[in-house]
Every structure is written in C-alpha cells, then in structure tokens.
Amino acid sequence: MNKPFDPTEPSIGFLLYDTARLMRRDFDRRAKALGLTRAQWSVLAHLSRNEGSNQAAIADVLDVEPITLVRLLDRLEEADWIERRIDPKDRRARLIYLTAKARPILAEMQILGAETRDLMLAGLADSEREALYRNLIQMRANLANALKNPEQNPGPAAAAPTIREATNA
Known part of the structure; x- marks a missing residue:
C-alpha cells in the first residue's frame, strides 16, 4: 500500500516528530509551575520506570551526550531530586535513584501527562x-x-x- 511520494502531504516521520514536539511543548506549559525543565522532567520520568540505571544507559535512552547528562544530574542531585550510588558491580560507575523529594512530583507529572494525552487524543x-x-x-x-x-x-x-x-x- 505504498502511495507515490506527494510533496504536498506531510510525511509520517514529520507528523510523528511534530506531534511529539507539540506534546512536549504542551506538557512544558503545564509543568512550568513545578519548576522543572524539560530535561529534568525527562530524567525523572525515565528514572520512575528504570530506577537504578547507570548514567550511560540514561544518556542513551534520552539521546543526549554523556557530559550533558552529567551536568543535568549534578543539578538534580544538588536540588535533592536524585542520588547517585556506587554500582556494586563496578566501583567506577554510579547508579541513579530518585529521592523521597522526587516521588510526589512524579504523581503531579503523571496528572499533567494525562491532561496532555487527553487533549491530544480528543475526538x-x-x-x-x-x-x-x-x-x-x-x-x-x-x-x-x-x-x-x-x-x-x-x-x-x-x-x-x-x-x-x-x-x-
């Protein structure tokens, strides 16, 4: 069912990208009151599903450079949102965990995410x-x-x- 290329129609890749972009912007708008940047809430959201990940795995999933993630984790740790623990299998590596302070914000983020999803899927x-x-x-x-x-x-x-x-x- 391959349709011939039509330059007047947006491609599926563009539609997916633009929809994801607009979802992030809507969530950003809603989450502004939480005082978190998009990068920060992305890390917290990932950790809520993959707590105990190492920095390399998080950088890979979030598609950011490791040095960028390290700076971001430094800021999250300073604000007491996350903690780094030594990996028992590799003393050079650190595993990232959420702190008690982060848990309530995750519930708020889920509510805001549901509002964005409801808006996007309306109709x-x-x-x-x-x-x-x-x-x-x-x-x-x-x-x-x-x-x-x-x-x-x-x-x-x-x-x-x-x-x-x-x-x-």
Missing part, C-alpha cells in the same frame, strides 16, 4: 486509540529491530526511487 474513539497504540508499538518494534540487526535491513531496496527521482517524476 478519537476508544477503538481508534487502541489501534493507534498498537500501530505505534509495531512501528517502534520494526525500527528497534532494524537498528539491532542492520545486516537484515541494509537500506532502501535498489528499485526504490531516491527523493530526487521521486520529486522529478
């Missing part, structure tokens, strides 16, 4: 929401698999037109 029936989730999960799995196994997914098929060819057609 979609429950069945459409479920289909959207299933499809996004499948798309994410496809891309994650391609990144884990690049030899199985080397790139575009030889017969696929390049962007230049598609736009000149």
